[in-house]
Amino acid sequence: MYLAIYQDNRGRVVKSVDGGITFEEVYFTPIERFGVFGVAVSPADPNRVSIATGQGGFLESSDGGKSWRVKKWFPDGLIRLIPNPTNSSEFYVVTQGGEMYRTNNSGESWARLTEGYRQFSGSMKILDAALDMLNPSIIYTASKFGLISSRNSGNVWRAVPVIIPPEALPVRAVAVDPKNSNRIYISAASEIYKSD
Numbered sequence: 001m002y003l004a005i006y007q008d009n010r011g012r013v014v015k016s017v018d019g020g021i022t023f024e025e026v027y028f029t030p031i032e033r034f035g036v037f038g039v040a041v042s043p044a045d046p047n048r049v050s051i052a053t054g055q056g057g058f059l060e061s062s063d064g065g066k067s068w069r070v071k072k073w074f075p076d077g078l079i080r081l082i083p084n085p086t087n088s089s090e091f092y093v094v095t096q097g098g099e100m101y102r103t104n105n106s107g108e109s110w111a112r113l114t115e116g117y118r119q120f121s122g123s124m125k126i127l128d129a130a131l132d133m134l135n136p137s138i139i140y141t142a143s144k145f146g147l148i149s150s151r152n153s154g155n156v157w158r159a160v161p162v163i164i165p166p167e168a169l170p171v172r173a174v175a176v177d178p179k180n181s182n183r184i185y186i187s188a189a190s191e192i193y194k195s196d
Contacts, residue, residue: 012036092131145167
């Protein structure tokens with residue numbers, strides 16, 4: 001297992017091969033006060049690990065964390081890394097500024113998805129994002145606007161009607177049941193809501 005942690009003023013990635021009994025550090029941010037905000041292990045190759053850093057780096061290791069290669073430096077820090085569970089080459093990243101990008105080729109090139117949701121006031125303040133595990137072309141984002149989704153991998157976005165009026169409260173988290181695409185959970189303020 002791999003964990004993204006923040007320790008001694010640096011983002012780090014630690015790895016355990018004994019079920020979490022011991023850990024070995026396999027990455028740390030070169031500059032203090034930057035975190036690591038996502039670790040993804042390829043389902044097709046457990047030695048291929050990708051990370052997103054608060055410094056704006058999307059990095060990949062092909063040898064289980066022994067060495068790393070920068071695939072892309074973004075102009076803004078990354079705060080989310082969302083891997084597609086059925087396609088080990090597809091990832092979404094979210095920046096601190098609310099931009100979202102998608103790669104279909106393990107980070108060699110990126111498509112900017114922001115223009116599709118920018119028209120929803122407050123949607124640039126993304127607080128969480130989730131893929132539908134049964135249909136990974138469907139992505140949801142929780143934001144200051146509320147809940148929005150795309151059914152075509154982030155190309156076109158729509159507002160999802162929720163019980164909270166848009167912009168009344170930010171939707172802070174979203175999750176989709178991995179066994180039932182119709183069941184969606186969101187949190188707003190101190191409440192959790194479920195749609196079947």
